[in-house]
Amino acid sequence: MAEFPRTTVGGVSISRLIVGTNWFLGYSHTSAAKDRFIKEFMTRERVADILTVFLQAGVDAVMGMPVPMLSGAIEDAQYRTGSKMHLILTPTFNIRPGGPPEQEPPLVFDRCKELGATFCFPHSSLVDCLVDRLNRTIRGYDGYAKLIRERGMVPGLSTHLPESVVIADQTGGDVETYIQIYNSAGFLMTVEADWCMRIIQNAKKPVMTIKPLAAGRILPPVGLAFVWNTIRDQDMVTIGTTTPDEAREAIELSLSFLERRIPTIELQKTRSKKGLE
Numbered sequence: 001m002a003e004f005p006r007t008t009v010g011g012v013s014i015s016r017l018i019v020g021t022n023w024f025l026g027y028s029h030t031s032a033a034k035d036r037f038i039k040e041f042m043t044r045e046r047v048a049d050i051l052t053v054f055l056q057a058g059v060d061a062v063m064g065m066p067v068p069m070l071s072g073a074i075e076d077a078q079y080r081t082g083s084k085m086h087l088i089l090t091p092t093f094n095i096r097p098g099g100p101p102e103q104e105p106p107l108v109f110d111r112c113k114e115l116g117a118t119f120c121f122p123h124s125s126l127v128d129c130l131v132d133r134l135n136r137t138i139r140g141y142d143g144y145a146k147l148i149r150e151r152g153m154v155p156g157l158s159t160h161l162p163e164s165v166v167i168a169d170q171t172g173g174d175v176e177t178y179i180q181i182y183n184s185a186g187f188l189m190t191v192e193a194d195w196c197m198r199i200i201q202n203a204k205k206p207v208m209t210i211k212p213l214a215a216g217r218i219l220p221p222v223g224l225a226f227v228w229n230t231i232r233d234q235d236m237v238t239i240g241t242t243t244p245d246e247a248r249e250a251i252e253l254s255l256s257f258l259e260r261r262i263p264t265i266e267l268q269k270t271r272s273k274k275g276l277e
Contacts, residue, residue, distance in 0.1 A: 049244050052076075162191055213239070
């Protein structure tokens with residue numbers, strides 16, 4: 001396996017590039033039609049093909065939901081390459097009494113462990129409900145982190161609110177990393193990119209950035225150049241792809257920006273660009 005640049009999160013060494021899964025599981029942030037297309041197109045075999053490309057390049061971390069299709073594809077890619085893929089799961093569960101019994105936190109965390117998760121972070125849809133800006137706390141989080149650690153997984157926060165990072169640091173929460181939206185378009189971000197940049201720079205733990213291409217709204221060379229050049233050496237970038245070729249492009253673009261060189265990817269061809277050749 002090649003050696004993509006690495007960092008350490010909670011004592012675990014992982015690649016600085018992380019495989020995103022919205023384009024595997026049907027979350028396009030574009031339209032219901034696009035979501036249906038992704039779900040119909042993506043199979044365990046196709047996802048395994050993409051994960052194999054990443055593993056062969058030393059990208060050994062994937063972030064997603066606790067679903068069997070993803071776990072099966074990871075198993076297939078690991079078998080093909082002989083390399084281990086670290087699974088970063090972002091589950092949802094009951095945060096109020098009276099929810100479905102199967103969604104009680106201990107049971108959900110048990111399932112995450114059974115699926116092979118190295119990292120387990122409560123999803124932003126839960127965390128952002130628990131953020132108490134008035135009292136500067138994230139209600140109940142440390143209890144969830146305790147349950148996660150008891151199962152041998154590394155805890156952290158998945159959040160769409162930059163305040164979560166600041167509050168977790170100020171209160172000494174049991175957080176080994178933070179999942180934070182970060183892109184040059186400000187897509188789905190609650191504050192401007194320069195503010196988010198500063199929060200990432202000041203974070204006490206490594207940050208896993210997500211949506212660098214704003215769900216396809218930014219060209220890969222532009223989006224990846226921005227994030228790789230404005231995060232720290234310990235921070236990470238999560239990228240979603242739909243084909244092995246897209247995975248190869250994401251890897252090459254990332255390496256080129258980290259190595260301060262011009263990418264060698266094949267350029268798209270259109271009739272209007274004929275005169276540039």
